[in-house]
Amino acid sequence: MRIPEGAITTSFRFRVAYIDTDRGDVMHHATYLRYLEVARVEHLRDRGVDYRAFELVQGLSLPVVEVHVRYKQAARFDDALEIKTWLGLANRAKVRFDSLILRGDELLTRAEVTLCCVRLEGKRICSVPDNILALAQLGR
Amino acid sequence: MRIPEGAITTSFRFRVAYIDTDRGDVMHHATYLRYLEVARVEHLRDRGVDYRAFELVQGLSLPVVEVHVRYKQAARFDDALEIKTWLGLANRAKVRFDSLILRGDELLTRAEVTLCCVRLEGKRICSVPDNILALAQLGR
Amino acid sequence: MRIPEGAITTSFRFRVAYIDTDRGDVMHHATYLRYLEVARVEHLRDRGVDYRAFELVQGLSLPVVEVHVRYKQAARFDDALEIKTWLGLANRAKVRFDSLILRGDELLTRAEVTLCCVRLEGKRICSVPDNILALAQLGR
Amino acid sequence: MRIPEGAITTSFRFRVAYIDTDRGDVMHHATYLRYLEVARVEHLRDRGVDYRAFELVQGLSLPVVEVHVRYKQAARFDDALEIKTWLGLANRAKVRFDSLILRGDELLTRAEVTLCCVRLEGKRICSVPDNILALAQLGR
Numbered sequence: 001m002r003i004p005e006g007a008i009t010t011s012f013r014f015r016v017a018y019i020d021t022d023r024g025d026v027m028h029h030a031t032y033l034r035y036l037e038v039a040r041v042e043h044l045r046d047r048g049v050d051y052r053a054f055e056l057v058q059g060l061s062l063p064v065v066e067v068h069v070r071y072k073q074a075a076r077f078d079d080a081l082e083i084k085t086w087l088g089l090a091n092r093a094k095v096r097f098d099s100l101i102l103r104g105d106e107l108l109t110r111a112e113v114t115l116c117c118v119r120l121e122g123k124r125i126c127s128v129p130d131n132i133l134a135l136a137q138l139g140r
Numbered sequence: 141m142r143i144p145e146g147a148i149t150t151s152f153r154f155r156v157a158y159i160d161t162d163r164g165d166v167m168h169h170a171t172y173l174r175y176l177e178v179a180r181v182e183h184l185r186d187r188g189v190d191y192r193a194f195e196l197v198q199g200l201s202l203p204v205v206e207v208h209v210r211y212k213q214a215a216r217f218d219d220a221l222e223i224k225t226w227l228g229l230a231n232r233a234k235v236r237f238d239s240l241i242l243r244g245d246e247l248l249t250r251a252e253v254t255l256c257c258v259r260l261e262g263k264r265i266c267s268v269p270d271n272i273l274a275l276a277q278l279g280r
Numbered sequence: 281m282r283i284p285e286g287a288i289t290t291s292f293r294f295r296v297a298y299i300d301t302d303r304g305d306v307m308h309h310a311t312y313l314r315y316l317e318v319a320r321v322e323h324l325r326d327r328g329v330d331y332r333a334f335e336l337v338q339g340l341s342l343p344v345v346e347v348h349v350r351y352k353q354a355a356r357f358d359d360a361l362e363i364k365t366w367l368g369l370a371n372r373a374k375v376r377f378d379s380l381i382l383r384g385d386e387l388l389t390r391a392e393v394t395l396c397c398v399r400l401e402g403k404r405i406c407s408v409p410d411n412i413l414a415l416a417q418l419g420r
Numbered sequence: 421m422r423i424p425e426g427a428i429t430t431s432f433r434f435r436v437a438y439i440d441t442d443r444g445d446v447m448h449h450a451t452y453l454r455y456l457e458v459a460r461v462e463h464l465r466d467r468g469v470d471y472r473a474f475e476l477v478q479g480l481s482l483p484v485v486e487v488h489v490r491y492k493q494a495a496r497f498d499d500a501l502e503i504k505t506w507l508g509l510a511n512r513a514k515v516r517f518d519s520l521i522l523r524g525d526e527l528l529t530r531a532e533v534t535l536c537c538v539r540l541e542g543k544r545i546c547s548v549p550d551n552i553l554a555l556a557q558l559g560r
Binding site for chain 1: 437438453454457461470471497498
Binding site: 164166195205207210 | 486540
């Protein structure tokens, strides 16, 4: 998985917390989903979509329908990591955020997280709205 | 902290999960709050209060306003633990659930978790309702 | 994804905890990995492999190298769920545990979690040992 | 609880993540312990103690022996919060980190977290070392 040409990539940096580790002395595999989510929210913010307002004002939500993560190298306590995120796919049915997690130049993890769109009132699936689809077009 | 005479105590049993541990090879101190909460919900269920219905039907919630936990002995991966829970205090303003966490006969942790009552519509503090206060009286 | 013929399936039951939910009123997508892991440890125990001893006595560990989860229906607070788990694939390089998460008869989630084997001393990848590979053969 | 005169206070800023919330639409009470821990590690770093090296090089650890948290106001998704942390008490037996969690000028939470010192080899309690005690003296 490479970053596709023309993709608008954002970068989110964090340190692995003590609570993120397990007795194997590495960041637990579930914890990656926490930081991938934070990176997604920051990606949206950087590109003009405030996800809190997306839920509260637009009345829409983007629940996760699929995750696919490949762990190549382990992350350890206090490691300074970077998540590069871009929109891998976007259409009326779903959007997919692709990410690489890096420790400096070393690739630790590749992830693809697919979301659909739900209208919070009534909890029905709806079309992905224009302000999300527009994120895909800006990169071209 | 001993279990007071006449207190109605319930018992919740669980095993320490791998994700619950940290690189110090013990259950992380934040994780105790997870299991104390589950033990509280089961205490309520055992004594006739379905907490899901409490929120959905009564429209009330019991948010945590104070926690006080003393960790005496560490818990480790796959340890079979027991949480003994009773109502330590209950009045119109607040209820306090007291717990001991045990590994067999060995006391690991003592905890006091204080909750108030909130009406979900409007998110205003309200009086602790009769079905919660009644839990305190049954023990006498 | 169906349970393949001849697969030895174990069943792990749990209730969705309050802490497992998010402001969307559903179980957060990362939390599934917690319960899938617990279900794996219980699958191993049911079939004769004590994972704590696997790490402490055999000196081996089974870190996660890939997760693929598809969320079909949301789980909610206090839902009583069941995880059916079986060994989807096992060879010297890796083992894959496949799971269905069910609420009664309703399929909520399908998951495939792939693990490799690491010798804890030196943290080097090693062959999946016989007692894990044997789990695959029992089902035939 | 006020910040005592002469205390050296550090500030850690973060945003409440989606995963941090629960179905009550607030940050779950257990999650505060995550951020309080991160704030402690950053407090130590700001004042010259690298906690990773403390464990790996000095061979010591600072496990939590007591937490006392009072939740005054709820935090919500995407709130920008600040944790002010200082050393409330330090002697050979234990150190206590005191914290205020703020949303702008509004006080949300007060917390006191007490740690002891353990030598990792043998897991025996030992005296709090000079480089931790020195943190208390710098503030005078």
